[in-house]
Amino acid sequence: MLVKFNLNGLDVEVNVKPGEYLIDTLRNYGVKSVKKGCDGSSCGACTVLVDDKPVLSCSLLTAKVEGHNVMTVESIQDEAAALSECFSREGADQCGFCNAAFALMVHALKKENPHPTDEEIKDYMVGNLCRCTGYQSQQKAIKAFLGGKK
Ligand code: FES
Ligand code: FES
Incomplete structure (x- = not known):
């Protein structure tokens, strides 16, 4: 079946099997940043944003994203690089x-929530193992990043 959606700002049309999950569609499409x-x-490694929501x-199911906007890290590379700098400054692991x-x-x-408390950051990230x-270091890095500390 054909599914049309917007991927990182581009309209795409992909042929998927019935019952195919978005992670497989994206990886087959060449988006290897999305990890299984x-x-x-349970782990959060496969997180993508659909209409800005994780x-x-x-x-x-891929069929569910018909007509929606899907975003992967490829579309926020500068931001991801800035976050990565904060991670390394705090000595947080980045595998x-x-x-x-x-x-x-x-x-x-x-x-x-542009100004989250420590607890709110923790709650938000709880599904990403x-x-x-x-x-702790990751938490500090995220806080520094959101606080605009370079
Ligand atoms: S691969 Fe999806 S939550 Fe772990
Ligand atoms: S799983 Fe990636 S740094 Fe721990």
Whole structure:
């Protein structure tokens, strides 16, 4: 079946199998920043934004994005690079597997709540797991980024 949607500002038309999930469609389309961590709605690594809201692409049927706007980290590269600098300044791990989803979550958080408290950041990011470390440095980095500290 054909599904039409907007991907990172471009109108695309993809041929998908019935029951195909968005993560597979995007990766087949060449968007490899979207990662399959658990494939079971538990890790957040597959997060993309649909109409500016974070969704788990491993649990969203591609047919559901017909006519919607899908955004991956490719469309916010400068912002992701700035966030990455904050991460490295705070000594937060960045494995490349979770990074893209983190950047998209922070982008969405900034739109929804530009001045979040520590607790609000924690709550917002709770679905994005990191297998490498604790979350304190990441939390500090996000706070610095949202506070505009370079
Ligand atoms: S791959 Fe989708 S939540 Fe883990
Ligand atoms: S830094 Fe990516 S999973 Fe921990």
